[in-house]
Amino acid sequence: MKLTLIAVASTIFTLSLSARAEDMPGMKMDGMEGMQMKQETKRAPVAKAEGTIKAINSEKHTVTIAHGAVPAVQWPAMTMAFSATAEQLTGLSAGDQVVFEFRSEGAKATVVSIKKVK
Structure with missing residues (x-):
């Protein structure tokens, strides 16, 4: 009898953990709209x-460099x-x-820093 009760209690406990784990993806997010999720990029x-430098386009914030x-x-x-900021082009x-120095992401390259040599 004791063994049966332990087996039943263990089964119920295991099933309750499994049920809780399945509920997590469907967890309600009410009241959490303002929270920002940190996303690694x-x-x-x-x-x-x-x-x-071959050309500078101040309107488009670009600098053409050979x-x-x-x-x-x-x-x-x-x-x-x-692409460059107005401050970088000054x-x-x-x-x-x-x-x-620049970053290239897809078809877009963006100046990180730029210095005149002469």
Whole structure:
């Protein structure tokens, strides 16, 4: 009799844990609308390059740079436009030699830092 009661109690306990685990995905989130869930996003690494500014478009916040090969992102030498902030573009003009760091995410490359060499 004792053994039967222990077996029944163990079974009920195990089933209750299983039922609680199944309820978690359907857990009600009432009153939790304001909570922000922290989401891990993997950012593209920063790459470094040197080049010559060919054009600056202040309206579109882009700088076109003819740069050398960038092994960190497996790019050959080329001329391309990078997104940049107005602050980053201050004091720069076409023809300036620059060293810069950028992130490339998909088809978009964004300047992280840029400095005139000469």
